[in-house]
Each structure stands twice: as structure tokens, then as C-alpha cells.
Amino acid sequence: MYLELEKLNKSFDGKSAVCDLSLGVERGELLCILGSSGCGKTTTLNMIGGFLAPDSGPILLDGQDVTNMPPERRPVSTVFQSYGLFPHMTVLENVTYGLKFRRYNRAQAREKGMKYLELVGLADRANAHIHEISGGQQQRVALARSLIVEPKLCLLDEPLSNLDAALRARVIACIAAETQGRTLVLATHDPADADALGCTVYAYAGGTFRCGVPGSAKRTKRIHAKQPARRSGLFLHICSVARRAAHGRTRT
Numbered sequence: 001m002y003l004e005l006e007k008l009n010k011s012f013d014g015k016s017a018v019c020d021l022s023l024g025v026e027r028g029e030l031l032c033i034l035g036s037s038g039c040g041k042t043t044t045l046n047m048i049g050g051f052l053a054p055d056s057g058p059i060l061l062d063g064q065d066v067t068n069m070p071p072e073r074r075p076v077s078t079v080f081q082s083y084g085l086f087p088h089m090t091v092l093e094n095v096t097y098g099l100k101f102r103r104y105n106r107a108q109a110r111e112k113g114m115k116y117l118e119l120v121g122l123a124d125r126a127n128a129h130i131h132e133i134s135g136g137q138q139q140r141v142a143l144a145r146s147l148i149v150e151p152k153l154c155l156l157d158e159p160l161s162n163l164d165a166a167l168r169a170r171v172i173a174c175i176a177a178e179t180q181g182r183t184l185v186l187a188t189h190d191p192a193d194a195d196a197l198g199c200t201v202y203a204y205a206g207g208t209f210r211c212g213v214p215g216s217a218k219r220t221k222r223i224h225a226k227q228p229a230r231r232s233g234l235f236l237h238i239c240s241v242a243r244r245a246a247h248g249r250t251r252t
Contacts, residue, residue, distance in 0.1 A: 001060075002027035002183050003048070003153060008057035010043055017043045021057075025183055033187040041187035042081060045155045048185065049078045061153065077151035081158050083142040085130050091141050092117065092126040098149040116144040119174045121167065136162040143171065147178045154179055156186045160193050172196050 001024035008021040018040040025031045033041045046052040048059060050071035059067045066074055077098070078084075085094050096104075096113040104112065117123045120140040125133055133141070139162050146154060159175070160168050175184070186193070 001025060002029075002062055003031075003185075004058075004060040005044075005048070006058050006060070008044070008047060008059070009055045010040075010047060010052065011055055018047070018054075025185070027062075027183055028181050030179075030184045030186065032193075033185065034191060034193075035189065037189060041189075042157055045078065045157050045185065045187050048153075049076050049155050050074050051078075075152040076155060077146040077149055077153075078155040079142045079146045079157060079159050081161075083138050085138055085141060085145075087130045089130070090126065091122060091128050091130070091133065091137075094130065094141055095144045095148055097145060102149065112148060113144075116148045116178075119178065120144045121170055136164070136167065139163065140167070140171065143174070147174070151182065153183045153185070156184065158188055159186065160188065160190070160196075168196075 003023075003025040005021055005023050008018055009016070010018040021040075021044065023031070033044060035041055043052065047054050050066070050069060050073075054067065057067075058065050061074065061076075071078075086097065089097070092110065092113050095116055096109040099109040099112065114123055114126060117126055120143060122133075122137060122140055122144070125137060130138060130141070139159065143156070143159055146156070156175070160171060163171060
């Protein structure tokens with residue numbers, strides 16, 4: 001397994017947000033965390049990304065225990081639900097920010113940045129400042145900034161929530177094309193997002209989420225998570241899908 005969580009727990013003010021969550025993801029696969037608001041999706045992503053420390057349970061990435069590793073040292077890129085953009089920078093400067101730590105010169109960074117802005121439909125807004133663009137456009141800037149550094153693991157928190165139908169289709173195609181060979185964890189409340197990327201939830205029973213790719217039983221996973229009693233109706237549906245399913249393979 002490339003990414004492994006083993007009985008991960010996190011509580012806030014004595015209230016459990018994530019309880020005994022265990023899962024494993026193969027290199028290059030997509031994991032979709034689908035659930036209602038407050039069920040622990042963002043908390044789980046923040047622990048994987050290193051922005052929250054779990055109360056207990058290790059996080060293993062490519063065989064290495066990264067539980068106590070700071071986020072800047074993890075080969076992980078995150079698109080936050082709040083976007084996390086720099087207001088004093090232009091759109092292009094935001095997108096290319098991570099490249100300065102990867103030895104790109106100014107011309108190389110600009111060329112690559114414009115490519116990714118073109119992919120998300122924002123090339124004409126490259127010189128705009130963040131306050132000058134809409135929320136949906138900010139969301140696409142955050143996505144481009146995350147993908148441009150070509151992370152081994154990409155975490156996306158509600159990346160399609162503020163997009164209209166046409167832009168949503170474009171961003172889905174961008175995610176599918178630009179994350180080839182990388183492991184992707186997507187959190188969303190909308191089943192349509194998971195379906196568009198090829199995710200399928202088979203069943204939930206007895207604290208076990210059983211999920212996988214239609215017609216590929218050996219890729220079916222069992223993911224265990226105890227849900228707090230106060231959230232018995234807000235089950236965290238987790239579905240894993242092989243990368244090939246995100247590229248239009250027929251679903252049954």
C-alpha cells in the first residue's frame with residue numbers, strides 16, 4: 001500500500017471527529033471520501049496532509065511513518081476548502097508559488113504556470129489579484145497551484161463545489177489528466193463528484209465500508225471506521241477506484 005491509515009483517531013473538545021479509521025490506497029489510485037458535512041472528511045485530509053496531528057494511529061506514506069512529519073516535508077499537495085491563496089499575489093504568482101522550491105527559474109515557472117492556467121480556463125486572468133476574481137475562479141487557482149508541483153499524493157477538499165456544469169466537466173478532465181500515476185484523495189459531499197470520477201460505493205454495514213471498481217472484485221477494499229454515536233446518521237462513505245476508471249471506462 002502507498003498510503004495507509006491505521007486506527008486513526010481525532011477528537012475536538014472531547015467529541016470524536018474521526019474514530020478508528022483504517023484504510024489503504026495503492027500507488028496511483030484514487031480514493032473518494034464521500035459524506036455529509038461534519039462527518040470527518042476535512043479532518044481526515046488535514047491529518048494526511050500534516051496540518052492536524054492525530055490523537056492516535058499512524059499515517060504511513062510509501063512505507064514511511066509520516067505521522068509527526070511537518071506538511072512542508074511531505075510529498076503531498078493540498079487544495080483546501082478555503083483555498084488558502086495569497087491575497088497579495090497575482091493569479092499566476094499563486095499558481096507558480098511552489099515551483100520556487102523546485103529550482104524553476106522565472107521563465108520556466110511562468111511557462112508552466114500559464115499551461116496550468118490554460119487547463120483550468122484562467123489564462124486570461126493570470127495578472128489579476130485574488131480579490132479581483134470570483135470564488136469559483138479562486139477554487140480553480142487553488143487546484144492549479146496544487147497540481148503544478150506534480151505531487152506524489154494530492155488531497156482535494158470539495159474541489160468542484162463552486163463550479164457550474166461546463167467548468168465542472170473541464171476541471172474533472174483536468175484532474176483526470178494531470179494526476180496520472182499519482183495517488184489522489186478527494187473529499188466531497190456530492191455523490192455526483194464521486195460518480196464523475198468513476199467512484200462506486202458498494203455497501204456499508206457494521207462499521208465496514210466495502211467499496212471498489214465495478215467488475216474488478218480483487219480491487220475491492222474493506223475500510224474500517226467506527227462512527228461516533230452522535231453522528232450515527234452521518235456515515236463517511238469511502239470508495240476506492242482504480243485510476244483507469246477515472247478515464248471513461250464503462251461502469252456497470
